[in-house]
Amino acid sequence: MDLHRRTHRCIVLLAALVSLTTARAGQALPPAAPQPDVIELAQQTEPPPRELEPRYQPVPPQPKSWYNNSYLFAMTRGVANSTLDPAAQAPLFLLTVPLDLVLLPIAAIGGLFG
Numbered sequence: 001m002d003l004h005r006r007t008h009r010c011i012v013l014l015a016a017l018v019s020l021t022t023a024r025a026g027q028a029l030p031p032a033a034p035q036p037d038v039i040e041l042a043q044q045t046e047p048p049p050r051e052l053e054p055r056y057q058p059v060p061p062q063p064k065s066w067y068n069n070s071y072l073f074a075m076t077r078g079v080a081n082s083t084l085d086p087a088a089q090a091p092l093f094l095l096t097v098p099l100d101l102v103l104l105p106i107a108a109i110g111g112l113f114g
Contacts, residue, residue: 067111067112068110068111068114069111070111070114071107071108071110071111071114072100072104072107072108072111073097073100073104073107074100074107075096075099075100076093076096076097076100078096079092079093079096
């Protein structure tokens with residue numbers, strides 16, 4: 001008999017849930033806010049376009065230096081910036097660094113005029 005009561009309660013509960021869900025589905029939705037027509041949207045005036053402005057101000061250019069330092073260690077810098085294999089650059093540094101050190105006074109004076 002206890003099984004019969006449990007089954008009966010489940011059926012009653014299930015019927016109540018079904019009736020509640022179907023009752024809610026039959027109700028009308030509340031009226032939505034009126035949507036503007038497509039024609040009204042197309043005819044609305046747009047604000048005048050603004051002048052484009054950069055987001056960040058550009059960095060001011062550096063003033064040109066009175067001294068040209070490209071002569072200092074020019075041979076060593078040329079080997080370092082070259083596309084040679086690093087294994088080929090190492091022996092060349094043994095040649096260029098001493099030559100650049102010997103020619104350093106001439107390169108320093110050349111930077112004043114170049």
